[in-house]
Amino acid sequence: MTQSDCEQKRKAVEFALTATYNLANEVQHYIDEHSLKEDNPPDFLAIAQQLVPGExxxxxxxxxxxxxxxxxxxxxxxxxxxxxxxxxxxxxxxxxxxxxxxxxxxxxxxxxxxxxxxxxxxxxxxxxxxxxxxxxxxxxxxxxxxxxxxxxxxxxxxxxxxxxxxxxxxxxxxxxxxxxxxxxxxxxxxxxxxxxxxxxxxxxxxxxxxxxxxxxxxxxxxxxxxxxxxxxxxxxxxxxxxxxxxxxxxxxxx
Ligand code: SF4
Structure with missing residues (x-):
């Protein structure tokens, strides 16, 4: 792997980690705001649509x-x-x-x-x-x-x-x-x-x-x-x- 390939790969990993971190934060924020009770499982698809709205x-x-x-x-x-x-x-x-x-x-x-x-x-x-x-x-x-x-x-x-x-x-x-x-x-x-x-x-x-x-x-x-x-x-x-x-x-x- 050349130096430039390594650099590109590091950037891609950095981007993926940042996106995952941001998404995890949004999910945590949502959980903190809405009291999600275990005995009443939420509609995870609806939550996902709220967190990641379509075009x-x-x-x-x-x-x-x-x-x-x-x-x-x-x-x-x-x-x-x-x-x-x-x-x-x-x-x-x-x-x-x-x-x-x-x-x-x-x-x-x-x-x-x-x-x-x-x-x-x-x-x-x-x-x-x-x-x-x-x-x-x-x-x-x-x-x-x-x-x-x-x-x-x-x-x-x-x-x-x-x-x-x-x-x-x-x-x-x-x-x-x-x-x-x-x-x-x-x-x-x-x-x-x-x-x-x-x-x-x-x-x-x-x-x-x-x-x-x-x-x-x-x-x-x-x-x-x-x-x-x-x-x-x-x-x-x-x-x-x-x-x-x-x-x-x-x-x-x-
Ligand atoms: S390009 Fe014209 S027809 Fe298409 S979404 Fe935009 S305004 Fe509407």
Missing amino acids: QQQMEHSLERSSLGQIAEIITTCVQCPLGKLRQHAVPGEGAADASLMVVGEGPGRDEDATGRPFVGRAGKYFDTWLSAIGISREYNVFITNIVKCRPPQNRNPYPEEAHACLPYLKRQIALVKPDAILCLGKVAANYLLETKAALHAMRTTIHRVSNIPVLVTYHPAAVLRNSDLRAPVWEDLKRLAAILNLPLDQGRS
Whole structure:
């Protein structure tokens, strides 16, 4: 073994000993803080997860003190998943910080990627007519965002690993805005937000909850533009949403 090999090995051993010492200290600290009784064995896996949080937990933890503006800044430079290298602009979301309604789509499309703003294409303009039908305006009482903040190529659905990498941002946005209701647009967004594989028609009929906030699911505006038969069920969903938010209704249809 050469001198340099020995030096490298010593460094590796030193690093391993330091890490073990630090971990042992953390475990000792945990044991001192929590009275672990022998007749009631603790959940060692849960303790290990607390002591060594996963990547997503670490990210959620690091976002805990971030404001909406700071989250938007972090997102614009984020490369937590491969979509970060493909985007023109990240689309953090926008709207009133104290919005009564939060709208969640699946991800930015071409127009959103080009502008950095959510729901600005044809489907977005159509969606604005849904909002105005229940007396909501982008100006003052809605916050619009997506499951993933960067555009998936060719507008494909976000992959699970992309959605999971990005969800801590949405969770923090929900915690900060504290909307009275969340409207999920389309099956993909709803499946990721509600952690289910249910079909859209099955999800529409239920009021779900995320962080104890009521969540309604309806069709994506782009799907309604392609199939006008969906307009009637969307109007039913919007009426349910208006009732939750105590909003007076425009009797015209979306
Ligand atoms: S999609 Fe989300 S997690 Fe992926 S790079 Fe963009 S901001 Fe980061």
